[in-house]
Amino acid sequence: MKILDEEKDLLLDHEYDGIMELDNHMPKWWLWLFYFTIAWGFLYLVYYQFTGVGLTQEEQYEQQVAMAIEQYGLSPDGDNAATATAIDWNIETDDASIENGKNIYMGMGNLCFTCHGAAGEGLVGPNLTDSFWIHGCSPTELANSIAIGFPDKGMMPYGSGARISDEDMTDLISYIASLQGSEPANAKPVDQARATNCTIQ
Ligand code: HEC
Known part of the structure; x- marks a missing residue:
């Protein structure tokens, strides 16, 4: 089998208690996915934390309460x-x-x-x-x-x-x-x- 044939080239030069490690790289698609999540996390941080464009949960809640008040003609303390x-x-x-x-x-x-x-x-x-x-x-x-x-x-x-x-x-x-x-x-x-x-x- 190909993998077994290549094994000696892939072996890393360390060994602990008889356990050795192969130098297997992560597949490219997996790495790109990983980089993508990092970039996404960064955009998320900027969008919600720094620019203030994205609404926090609290702001979303307040917005929805305001919409309900408008729609149902209620006041926040229930006193219409x-x-x-x-x-x-x-x-x-x-x-x-x-x-x-x-x-x-x-x-x-x-x-x-x-x-x-x-x-x-x-x-x-x-x-x-x-x-x-x-x-x-x-x-x-x-x-x-x-x-x-x-x-x-x-x-x-x-x-x-x-x-x-x-x-x-x-x-x-x-x-x-x-x-x-x-x-x-x-x-x-x-x-x-x-x-x-x-x-x-
Ligand atoms: C789900 C049933 C229900 C619906 C729908 C409803 N009502 Fe009523 N309404 C009641 C009840 C029961 C009372 C009596 C409250 C009490 O006993 O203090 C009442 C009381 C009232 C009163 C006060 C009566 C009084 O003797 O002082 C008015 C005026 C009134 N309703 C108008 C309306 C109008 C106009 C609508 C539609 C926009 C409406 N109601 C829809 C059940 C309803």
Whole structure:
């Protein structure tokens, strides 16, 4: 065999306890791979450590939190109230606003109808057509209820957690206001212990 024939040329001139070593070189492809990892490691170091172009884990985390806040309209400490109370909400009465509000209410993005009923009569969530409200019925309180949600009761911020614009919020509360006194079938009874009488205006 070729390897055995060459053995005497490859033998290195040292020996320990009868063990000898052959001068076998690493294959070229293996060496190049090794050099490549060194070069890659160096680029990595420069990219992440020195230029600041690459984001560290901490920076990535902060970036994602910021994106979530933006997307879901949340504040870092979970207090959404600032979003809703900073605005002077009012109720629109024109058909276009109410139509848009209805589309949001009935849409798959925010899922209001799944818990409050297609006519606002109430299911899992309370009836939105009567004049009894648990969390207040001023436009700001309504916007607050919607923006913050009641996660422990199943309602995410904006119904499903999908943020809506301030303009859409106005249309949505306007739609709810338009449902007042509509007396839909199968209306959910008032939660007497918690709700108080209040008229949206
Ligand atoms: C997963 C179910 C669910 C969805 C979806 C949902 N809600 Fe609710 N909602 C509730 C529950 C339950 C409550 C009552 C919270 C409580 O008992 O304190 C509530 C409360 C409210 C209130 C306050 C009612 C009051 O009496 O003060 C408003 C307003 C409201 N929801 C509007 C909406 C709108 C608008 C949407 C869609 C953007 C929506 N909800 C989506 C379950 C839901």
